[in-house]
Amino acid sequence: MSMMATRFDRVLKAQHGEIATLMADFGTFAEAAALPADAIFKIELALDELMNNTIDYGYPDGGEGEIQVAIERLPGRVTIDYADDARLFDPLGLPEPDITLGIDERKPGGLGVHLIRKLMSESRYTVERDRNHIRLGLVLDDPT
Template identity: 40%
Template sequence: MLARGIHVVLRSDTHEIRRLADAIEYLADSLQLPQPMIFKLNLALDELITNVIAYGYAEQKDGVIDIEMRRHDDRVVVKLIDSAAAFDPLSVTEPDTAAALEDRKIGGLGIHFVRTLIDEVDYRRDDDRNVITLTLLLPPEPVTANGAQT
């Protein structure tokens, strides 16, 4: 039977990101997700979790990050939930990627990548917790010559 989702709890330690990558691989194999989607998930989650650990839990070494990943028909939904300082990553101004490197402001490029890679990104503060929801749409299944989906 295929897994429909997973729940992983990470400590606020960057070494934990490898465990998450393993969990994503397990879910991806189980749900037969395409490789480009796995790449996008890993890159976006690595960026977001690194920021939570480095900035949100900077002074708190015993923080945790809950990650819930579920497949819903035509999409994969991932929730990152933490009790770090309130921070809406979507409030970060889009970087001017057309500007010369020396004229660009520092920061904001990571969330720009997340917005570019992920179909839908949402943030809310719920009971003193940050909740970031990422939604990736699954590609349509190929149709065979006789009209059946593979």
């Protein structure tokens, strides 16, 4: 029996308080979509990192921003489409952090994006209609 794809769509303000709302709503969706615990952990980490980065760095003038998150549960995989109207920036293009250096020697930043690239099966950045778009894909260990 093939499972129907289920979809999750949210439009959020670019404010830190919205992260908790997103996590609660995603938790409800994840349960309904029967996502495995490790996939939930990876997706929550990626969404938290992306939203924090967008809010902290994307609106240097403190403008009102909007973030869109769409998640689709397909057989054997999950896709995450993340879009914002912050200043155009490709976080996936950041160089790999040198994780051999001690924490004091390391340049700040980049570690969260590094984690996203490592945890997700695919990650891609594009600009569409003057908006940042990040598409993440996660292949599930359990193919159902």
